[in-house]
Amino acid sequence: MQSLSNKRKVVSDKKMTLAERIYLPAVFGGMWITFKHLFRKNNTLKYPEEQRVFAPVYRGMHVLKRDEEGRENCTACGLCAVACPAEAITMVAAEREPGEEHLYREEKYAESYEINMLRCIFCGLCEEACPKEAIFLTDRIVPTEFERDEFIYGKDMLVESLDHRIDITKRQHTGKRSAI
Amino acid sequence: MDTGLIIEKSLLVLAVFGITLLIATYLTYFERKVAAWLQDRIGPDRAGPFGILQPLADAGKMFFKEDFIPRNADKWLFILGPGIAMFTALMTGAVIPWGPNIEAFGRSISLQIADINIGILFIMGVLSIGVYGIMIGGWASNNKYSLFGAIRASSQMISYELAMGISVITIVMMTGSLSLRDIVDGQHGSFGMGWNVFYQPVCFLVFFITALAETNRAPFDLPECESELIGGYHTEYGSMKLGFFLFAEYINMFISSAVIAALFFGGYNFPGMDAFSGNTLAILGTLAFFGKIVFFIFVFMWIRWTLPRFRFDQLMHLGWKSLIPISLINLLITGLVIAFNEGWF
Amino acid sequence: MSLAILTYILGGLTFGSALMVVLAPHPVRSVLYLILTFFFISGNYILLNAQFVAVVNIIVYAGAIMVLFLFVLMLLNLSKENEPKTKNVAKFAAVVASGILAVVLIAATKDTMILQSGYQTSDNAQGLVEGLGQLLFTKYVLPFEISSVLFLSAMVGAVLLAKREKQITNEL
Numbered sequence: 087m088q089s090l091s092n093k094r095k096v097v098s099d100k101k102m103t104l105a106e107r108i109y110l111p112a113v114f115g116g117m118w119i120t121f122k123h124l125f126r127k128n129n130t131l132k133y134p135e136e137q138r139v140f141a142p143v144y145r146g147m148h149v150l151k152r153d154e155e156g157r158e159n160c161t162a163c164g165l166c167a168v169a170c171p172a173e174a175i176t177m178v179a180a181e182r183e184p185g186e187e188h189l190y191r192e193e194k195y196a197e198s199y200e201i202n203m204l205r206c207i208f209c210g211l212c213e214e215a216c217p218k219e220a221i222f223l224t225d226r227i228v229p230t231e232f233e234r235d236e237f238i239y240g241k242d243m244l245v246e247s248l249d250h251r252i253d254i255t256k257r258q259h260t261g262k263r264s265a266i
Numbered sequence: 267m268d269t270g271l272i273i274e275k276s277l278l279v280l281a282v283f284g285i286t287l288l289i290a291t292y293l294t295y296f297e298r299k300v301a302a303w304l305q306d307r308i309g310p311d312r313a314g315p316f317g318i319l320q321p322l323a324d325a326g327k328m329f330f331k332e333d334f335i336p337r338n339a340d341k342w343l344f345i346l347g348p349g350i351a352m353f354t355a356l357m358t359g360a361v362i363p364w365g366p367n368i369e370a371f372g373r374s375i376s377l378q379i380a381d382i383n384i385g386i387l388f389i390m391g392v393l394s395i396g397v398y399g400i401m402i403g404g405w406a407s408n409n410k411y412s413l414f415g416a417i418r419a420s421s422q423m424i425s426y427e428l429a430m431g432i433s434v435i436t437i438v439m440m441t442g443s444l445s446l447r448d449i450v451d452g453q454h455g456s457f458g459m460g461w462n463v464f465y466q467p468v469c470f471l472v473f474f475i476t477a478l479a480e481t482n483r484a485p486f487d488l489p490e491c492e493s494e495l496i497g498g499y500h501t502e503y504g505s506m507k508l509g510f511f512l513f514a515e516y517i518n519m520f521i522s523s524a525v526i527a528a529l530f531f532g533g534y535n536f537p538g539m540d541a542f543s544g545n546t547l548a549i550l551g552t553l554a555f556f557g558k559i560v561f562f563i564f565v566f567m568w569i570r571w572t573l574p575r576f577r578f579d580q581l582m583h584l585g586w587k588s589l590i591p592i593s594l595i596n597l598l599i600t601g602l603v604i605a606f607n608e609g610w611f
Numbered sequence: 612m613s614l615a616i617l618t619y620i621l622g623g624l625t626f627g628s629a630l631m632v633v634l635a636p637h638p639v640r641s642v643l644y645l646i647l648t649f650f651f652i653s654g655n656y657i658l659l660n661a662q663f664v665a666v667v668n669i670i671v672y673a674g675a676i677m678v679l680f681l682f683v684l685m686l687l688n689l690s691k692e693n694e695p696k697t698k699n700v701a702k703f704a705a706v707v708a709s710g711i712l713a714v715v716l717i718a719a720t721k722d723t724m725i726l727q728s729g730y731q732t733s734d735n736a737q738g739l740v741e742g743l744g745q746l747l748f749t750k751y752v753l754p755f756e757i758s759s760v761l762f763l764s765a766m767v768g769a770v771l772l773a774k775r776e777k778q779i780t781n782e783l
Contacts, residue, residue: 108588110471113572113573116572116573117568117569117572119572120304120568120571120572121568123303123304123305123306124303124304126306127306128306128307128308129306129307130302130306130307130308132308132311343640343643382662383662383739383740384662384663384666384739384740387663387666387667387670388666390666390670390674391666391669391670391674393674394669394670394673394674394675394678395646395669395673395674397674397678398646398678398681401678401681401682401685402643405639405681405685413685416685417682417685417686420678420681420682421682423678424675424678424679427674427675431670444740
């Protein structure tokens with residue numbers, strides 16, 4: 087049989103030769119390998135000072151986007167919650183009252199929208215399911231907490247603030263819409 | 267009694283004690299750095315520039331940990347264990363010649379605390395009682411893992427002491443003296459390069475392997491084998507008592523490197539040493555000796571981060587069926603060659 | 612004078628720790644006291660200017676043989692509860708035997724007791740390596756060689772005991 091890679095090693099129970107039995111050639115061989123590693127480049131980054139560049143498709147903490155006028159995109163259709171394999175998303179829908187048009191883009195909006203970050207597996211299926219381009223995964227990392235309930239993120243954590251918009255153009259090439 | 271001698275020796279004792287402790291402290295840092303380098307990492311670099319204050323941070327942490335004694339432990343022996351380990355580790359430095367004599371204040375000061383005429387045997391003796399620290403500590407903890415560690419340590423040390431002793435005897439036969447200073451001086455040769463390792467490479471190899479085993483360093487660290495025995499003999503220890511055990515290991519490593527350098531690599535002899543004399547020679551010789559020691563400490567660490575641990579039966583097999591016969595044959599050949607050189611045949 | 616005081620202190624310590632070997636409640640402790648005794652004996656050797664003997668005593672007895680003793684005792688689960696009952700006859704026999712041993716020892720040592728007053732820290736190098744080697748290979752060469760034959764036979768015996776018996780009977 088042809089091997090797929092040439093890394094295959096045949097394991098056998100043969101009797102060891104003298105060179106193998108006195109270990110020393112193998113020992114020196116191993117020491118030579120580790121010695122070469124002395125001069126290799128370090129793989130470690132000094133984390134807080136240096137940070138690794140994220141891949142453009144990195145999937146981190148979610149954001150609920152607003153549109154150009156600052157209205158929430160989400161219409162609480164529930165498709166993200168259905169798509170979520172970890173069942174991390176829950177939401178309560180509400181109807182937009184007159185006078186709230188500057189807050190919500192559609193007539194229906196999410197009164198509450200919660201993602202349990204301990205359940206979330208950051209697969210990005212919510213983002214794919216969303217018809218309104220409201221939820222996106224970003225390159226932000228979910229911070230650590232001491233209590234479990236602190237990981238249930240509500241709208242206060244998820245919806246982007248008006249004066250601090252979150253840029254998703256570099257990360258998410260959905261091809262459906264332009265920036266913001 | 268000569269007052270000058272007393273002052274001189276007390277200062278030397280203090281110096282050796284301090285240097286040993288300092289080096290052992292920094293070996294903990296060095297070990298982590300070497301491990302990091304060999305694994306393409308950076309290693310500790312947060313405490314101070316390049317992390318050189320890391321040992322202080324570790325020691326501070328050790329001091330402020332709870333000093334805990336298990337309820338079913340034998341209290342006094344539990345305390346005695348790390349004490350013995352530390353005591354025996356520190357004692358060996360007394361007979362090692364750290365350098366050639368220094369001329370100062372009109373007297374010739376020997377850089378050796380005690381040039382006793384059985385120096386190398388003294389080291390063997392102290393080494394052989396070093397195992398009691400581990401055994402007593404392991405047994406007194408009243409824990410099965412500790413006991414296993416203690417038993418492994420004792421059987422390993424007894425097995426490897428034999429081969430070590432025989433290889434030491436070979437060197438003693440070459441020199442004709444048990445005093446470490448005579449052994450070191452005997453390696454002066456023509457250019458300061460008459461090192462024993464060139465005459466006795468097999469003996470050096472055996473001694474080096476047994477030194478690894480005696481200091482419980484990888485690949486012979488079965489007594490503290492984390493994967494099976496949790497921590498071996500120091501499973502139940504915490505705080506500074508654990509610190510003593512770990513510290514004793516590093517001191518032992520330093521002393522073993524010093525003994526290897528003195529027995530096989532000419533001690534303070536270095537090539538081209540005849541061009542110097544007096545205090546220059548003394549300082550250069552001491553530096554050369556410490557250079558050799560640091561090199562061997564690095565080799566110890568290098569081996570630790572390269573080789574996997576032996577299995578217990580492999581350990582015993584290596585000790586009894588390989589090292590002892592090899593060193594015995596080597597001893598026999600050396601004896602025959604010496605007899606031939608002296609014209610017995 | 613200070614040497615004499617040192618001698619008495621060391622002698623007392625040796626005697627005390629030797630007594631503790633017998634009196635210690637736990638076998639492991641008595642082994643540890645025995646090791647301590649060996650150290651004091653080595654101290655006595657050093658006072659006699661026999662450094663070689665002192666160190667060899669430590670290496671061989673304290674460093675090797677007692678480690679094996681300790682090794683075995685640590686593995687045995689010795690405690691007050693599961694101590695085997697000794698029969699009264701055995702106790703009686705032990706008392707008689709040790710009494711006889713004591714008589715023999717006293718008889719043997721009573722004549723040699725007041726032979727010297729204090730230690731002679733002679734500077735003849737009898738306890739050092741050279742002197743000892745000379746003696747062993749000239750005057751005492753026969754007992755030396757005979758004892759090595761004894762060790763050899765002991766070694767052969769140990770190997771024989773440790774060897775697994777050959778399966779003579781084939782499996783039926």
